[in-house]
Amino acid sequence: MRILVIGAAGMVGRKLVERLAREGRLGSEPISQVSLVDVGAPEPPRDAPFAVDTMVADLAEPGVADQIVAARPDVVFHLAAVVSGEAEADLEKGYRVNLDAMRMLLDAIRERDGGYRPRFVCTSSIAVFGPPFPDVIDDDHLTTPATSYGTQKAMTELLLSDYSRRGFLDGIAIRLPTIVVRPGRPNLAASSFFSSIIREPLNGQEAVLPVPTDVRHWFASPRSAVGFLLHAGTLDTGLLGDRRCLNMPGVSATVADEIEALRRVGGAEAVRRIRHEPDETIMRIVSGWPRAFDARRARDLGFRADADFDEIVQVYVEDELEAPALSP
Amino acid sequence: MRILVIGAAGMVGRKLVERLAREGRLGSEPISQVSLVDVGAPEPPRDAPFAVDTMVADLAEPGVADQIVAARPDVVFHLAAVVSGEAEADLEKGYRVNLDAMRMLLDAIRERDGGYRPRFVCTSSIAVFGPPFPDVIDDDHLTTPATSYGTQKAMTELLLSDYSRRGFLDGIAIRLPTIVVRPGRPNLAASSFFSSIIREPLNGQEAVLPVPTDVRHWFASPRSAVGFLLHAGTLDTGLLGDRRCLNMPGVSATVADEIEALRRVGGAEAVRRIRHEPDETIMRIVSGWPRAFDARRARDLGFRADADFDEIVQVYVEDELEAPALSP
Numbered sequence: 001m002r003i004l005v006i007g008a009a010g011m012v013g014r015k016l017v018e019r020l021a022r023e024g025r026l027g028s029e030p031i032s033q034v035s036l037v038d039v040g041a042p043e044p045p046r047d048a049p050f051a052v053d054t055m056v057a058d059l060a061e062p063g064v065a066d067q068i069v070a071a072r073p074d075v076v077f078h079l080a081a082v083v084s085g086e087a088e089a090d091l092e093k094g095y096r097v098n099l100d101a102m103r104m105l106l107d108a109i110r111e112r113d114g115g116y117r118p119r120f121v122c123t124s125s126i127a128v129f130g131p132p133f134p135d136v137i138d139d140d141h142l143t144t145p146a147t148s149y150g151t152q153k154a155m156t157e158l159l160l161s162d163y164s165r166r167g168f169l170d171g172i173a174i175r176l177p178t179i180v181v182r183p184g185r186p187n188l189a190a191s192s193f194f195s196s197i198i199r200e201p202l203n204g205q206e207a208v209l210p211v212p213t214d215v216r217h218w219f220a221s222p223r224s225a226v227g228f229l230l231h232a233g234t235l236d237t238g239l240l241g242d243r244r245c246l247n248m249p250g251v252s253a254t255v256a257d258e259i260e261a262l263r264r265v266g267g268a269e270a271v272r273r274i275r276h277e278p279d280e281t282i283m284r285i286v287s288g289w290p291r292a293f294d295a296r297r298a299r300d301l302g303f304r305a306d307a308d309f310d311e312i313v314q315v316y317v318e319d320e321l322e323a324p325a326l327s328p
Numbered sequence: 329m330r331i332l333v334i335g336a337a338g339m340v341g342r343k344l345v346e347r348l349a350r351e352g353r354l355g356s357e358p359i360s361q362v363s364l365v366d367v368g369a370p371e372p373p374r375d376a377p378f379a380v381d382t383m384v385a386d387l388a389e390p391g392v393a394d395q396i397v398a399a400r401p402d403v404v405f406h407l408a409a410v411v412s413g414e415a416e417a418d419l420e421k422g423y424r425v426n427l428d429a430m431r432m433l434l435d436a437i438r439e440r441d442g443g444y445r446p447r448f449v450c451t452s453s454i455a456v457f458g459p460p461f462p463d464v465i466d467d468d469h470l471t472t473p474a475t476s477y478g479t480q481k482a483m484t485e486l487l488l489s490d491y492s493r494r495g496f497l498d499g500i501a502i503r504l505p506t507i508v509v510r511p512g513r514p515n516l517a518a519s520s521f522f523s524s525i526i527r528e529p530l531n532g533q534e535a536v537l538p539v540p541t542d543v544r545h546w547f548a549s550p551r552s553a554v555g556f557l558l559h560a561g562t563l564d565t566g567l568l569g570d571r572r573c574l575n576m577p578g579v580s581a582t583v584a585d586e587i588e589a590l591r592r593v594g595g596a597e598a599v600r601r602i603r604h605e606p607d608e609t610i611m612r613i614v615s616g617w618p619r620a621f622d623a624r625r626a627r628d629l630g631f632r633a634d635a636d637f638d639e640i641v642q643v644y645v646e647d648e649l650e651a652p653a654l655s656p
Contacts, residue, residue, distance in 0.1 A: 091494070130570065142470040144489070144571055151490040155483045161472070162479040166419070242458065243472055 001029040003233075004073035006059060006105070007080030008036035011182060012123070014043065015226050015319075016077060021045035026075060027234035037068055038080065060101035065108035072112065075233050078102060078122040085189050087149035098152035103159060110168040117169055120160070121232040124173040124245060126218060128154040131288050139247060139297045146288055157245040164237075164244050172232045172240065174298075177220040177250035177305075181316035190285040194219070197255070198262050198313055201270035202321065210279035213256040216291040220250040221315040224305045231303055239301060249305035251312060252292035261309040265317060329357040331561075332401035334387060334433070335408030336364035339510060340451070342371065343554050343647075344405060349373035354403060355562035365396055366408065388429035393436035400440065403561050406430060406450040413517050415477035426480035431487060438496040445497055448488070449560040452501040452573060454546060456482040459616050467575060467625045474616050485573040492565075492572050500560045500568065502626075505548040505578035505633075506617075509644035518613040522547070525583070526590050526641055529598035530649065538607035541584040544619040548578040549643040552633045559631055567629060577633035579640060580620035589637040593645060 003026065007013045017036060025031055036042035036054045044052040057064045059080060069076075080097065087094030102122065109118060127150030128143040143154045157173045164171040182195040193210055194217065200207035220228075228248050237244070253261075263271050295303070306312045331354065335341045345364060353359055359378045364370035365385055372380040385392045387408060397404075408425065415422030430450065437446060455478035456471040471482045485501045492499040510523040521538055522545065528535035548556075556576050565572070581589075591599050623631070634640045 140470055142468055143486075145486065146493070146570065148490050148494070151486050155486050158471075158473065158479050158483050158486075162476050165474070166476070242474065 001026055001031050001075065002033040002035070002071060002073045003031055004035045004037065004068060004071075004076045005042075006037045006068070006076070006078045008042035008054075009038035009040045010079055011184070012179065012222060012225050012229075013038070013077075013079045015222050016079070016229055017042075017045050019226050019230065021048035021050075024049040026230065029074075033071075033073075035068065035071065035073065058101075059105060060096050065101075065104040066111075069105070069108045069112065069118075072116050073118060075119045076105075076109075076121065077229055077233065078105060078120065079229075081123070081153075082149070083189060084125075084127060084147055084149040087152060088147055091148060094148050094152055098149065099155055102156045106159060106163050106169065110163060117167065119233055119237075120164075120169045120171040121229055122156070122160065122171070122173050123229075124153045124157055124175045125150065126175050126177060126247070126290050126293070128157065128175060128245075129290055133290050136252075136292045136294050137247070137290055138294050161242065161244045165242055170237050171244050172235075172237060173245040174228050174232050174303075175245065175247045176225055176228070177218040177248060177293075179222055179225050180219050180312060181320075182222070183316075183320045190282050191217075193282070194255075194258070197258060197274050198316060201262060201273035202266050202317070204273075206273050206275055208277045209255065209274050210277060210282040211255060211286055212278075212283075213259065214254055215283075215286055216252060216254045217286070218250045218252055218290055218293055219309070219312060220248065220305050221312045223315045223319060224250075228303055228305075231301075235301060243297075246298045246301070246303070247293050247295045249295040249299050249303055250293065251306050251309055253309040257309050261313045264310060265313050329354055329359050329403065330361040330363070330399060330401045331359055332363045332365065332396060332399075332404045333370075334365045334396070334404070334406045336370035336382075337366035337368045338407055339512070340507065340550060340553050340557075341366070341405075341407045343550050344407070344557055345370075345373050347554050347558065349376035349378075352377040354558065357402075361399075361401075363396065363399065363401065386429075387433060388424050393429075393432040394439075397433070397436045397440065397446075400444055401446060403447045404433075404437075404449065405557055405561065406433060406448065407557075409451070409481075410477070411517060412453075412455060412475055412477040415480060416475055419476060422476050422480055426477065427483055430484045434487060434491050434497065438491060445495065447561055447565075448492075448497045448499040449557055450484070450488065450499070450501050451557075452481045452485055452503045453478065454503050454505060454575070454618050454621070456485065456503060456573075457618055461618050464580075464620045464622050465575070465618055466622050489570065489572045493570055498565050499572050500563075500565060501573040502556050502560050502631075503573065503575045504553055504556070505546040505576060505621075507550055507553050508547050508640060509648075510550070511644075511648045518610050519545075521610070522583075522586070525586060525602050526644060529590060529601035530594050530645070532601075534601050534603055536605045537583065537602050538605060538610040539583060539614055540606075540611075541587065542582055543611075543614055544580060544582045545614070546578045546580055546618055546621055547637070547640060548576065548633050549640045551643045551647060552578075556631055559629075563629060571625075574626045574629070574631070575621050575623045577623040577627050577631055578621065579634050579637055581637040585637050589641045592638060593641050 130146035458474035
């Protein structure tokens with residue numbers, strides 16, 4: 001089985017490739033080749049039991065999509081995206097990367113002849129939903145994105161569904177919760193603090209909390225995100241019918257829940273490293289985000305998330321602090 | 329006020345332009361200029377109390393969108409589309425006309441400087457919805473199109489909403505019911521018979537009915553469609569919030585309801601001109617169509633449809649049989 005990972009240098013992409021290298025197979029199929037593509041140099045996994053090639057390329061450039069599907073991979077994981085904040089700041093870049101590049105990829109697959117019809121897994125986002133929200137969002141909630149990023153994701157979901165219905169590919173889009181605890185440094189995303197307030201205290205550093213502790217949001221660990229991708233790569237898509245976009249399961253937790261989970265792992269000392277510093281802008285942005293989902297369809301299809309926020313913190317400890325060598 | 333009508337040679341476009349010419353104003357604003365654009369030559373209205381220019385152009389060709397918005401029209405009616413059957417038969421043409429051309433138009437507007445922000449009214453469709461349907465579809469129903477046409481319309485709705493949110497234009501998308509009774513000849517659309525079984529008998533000709541009489545669907549007259557467009561061109565979009573796509577009101581009727589309405593106007597003789605000839609393909613297609621809507625948002629915003637199917641037939645009689653000169 002040949003696998004193509006686009007966006008392989010990103011956090012989730014790296015972890016997916018590491019997991020593929022550890023397992024050597026996808027479902028019951030041994031992997032013979034993995035191709036890694038990103039705009040920055042993707043790092044090949046160590047000791048992979050399959051051939052690995054890497055390519056630095058911008059999928060939105062003419063010809064690139066054709067080139068990377070020429071080897072007819074059996075499974076494509078498309079993870080590359082301009083994130084929410086950047087898509088809002090740079091309209092043209094957001095549409096170019098999040099919509100046009102994916103469309104070029106889907107068209108390159110469609111234009112292959114000889115009945116080529118790969119499994120195509122892409123990451124969408126709960127940003128396809130916009131306020132007002134019910135307390136718990138169900139699988140039939142309409143998509144009214146409140147950002148350009150969410151708009152681009154919702155548009156690509158529609159395209160993926162249409163191309164799947166027409167038999168050009170076997171697509172599935174998974175709407176990821178906010179992924180925490182992200183390893184590394186804080187970034188400029190409005191959601192950055194959800195990771196920072198766990199990660200920094202566990203690393204002996206101070207973290208800033210810009211919102212009240214009763215703010216509730218929808219989370220999954222990076223390990224769960226990789227699990228979602230692997231499951232989407234292997235499940236029987238006949239069970240999806242014509243609805244190929246799925247809300248992923250996750251953990252609905254408040255910032256207070258996060259802090260209590262931190263206390264159980266890092267003690268009162270870790271919690272004291274969180275400094276409350278209200279930020280009106282971040283509070284306003286976060287107030288427009290979903291708080292919880294009933295992801296019944298995905299659960300019934302076998303997608304599994306973390307049990308609670310304690311498990312999310314535990315995953316961070318195990319994957320980043322106890323085995324950091326696996327996550328450069 | 330300057331108005332641009334794209335798709336001005338189509339059935340709804342022609343009727344919109346005739347109505348503008350009769351009234352000479354849009355809402356309370358006198359019209360000074362109307363520009364008509366289509367891939368086929370648009371016919372200027374007779375005795376228009378404003379200047380009219382016409383242009384034969386393909387909006388999806390580079391530079392065309394820039395050219396047609398250069399005069400900075402105050403209101404744009406974008407009606408041009410490849411219809412459902414053709415978008416399914418010719419994938420690339422459907423995406424090119426229904427998605428790319430509209431995007432080029434929106435981008436041409438966005439790239440004008442000096443705070444240009446026109447009212448932008450476009451026709452979407454109930455084809456953005458796919459089965460399974462409830463008996464009555466409400467305003468919060470999710471969009472899961474079952475055709476490429478519906479997909480393209482749903483994608484442009486998302487783009488329109490994002491560009492409106494960002495302040496590039498003041499957009500509104502109206503999801504039209506199936507428009508009956510269409511004047512002229514039967515066409516190859518699967519929905520063609522809904523018009524034929526009224527139109528042909530009233531013109532002394534035989535019509536074929538390919539489905540059982542208990543088939544239910546969602547209708548509006550051409551006159552109502554023009555009314556929706558005019559109202560969308562003038563209403564206070566501040567009332568829309570961030571949800572700029574509206575299910576239009578209409579009439580939920582069965583084929584039996586149609587036939588009874590025909591009987592009241594044309595008598596038993598007209599009804600006898602309907603020949604039942606079941607067509608499995610058309611039955612299958614039509615079974616995947618919506619049957620009724622509760623278009624509460626649109627009604628609350630002042631959109632008005634025909635009262636019942638009798639009125640739809642009456643509109644055909646008045647606008648096409650009694651005053652045919654107005655509708656070439």
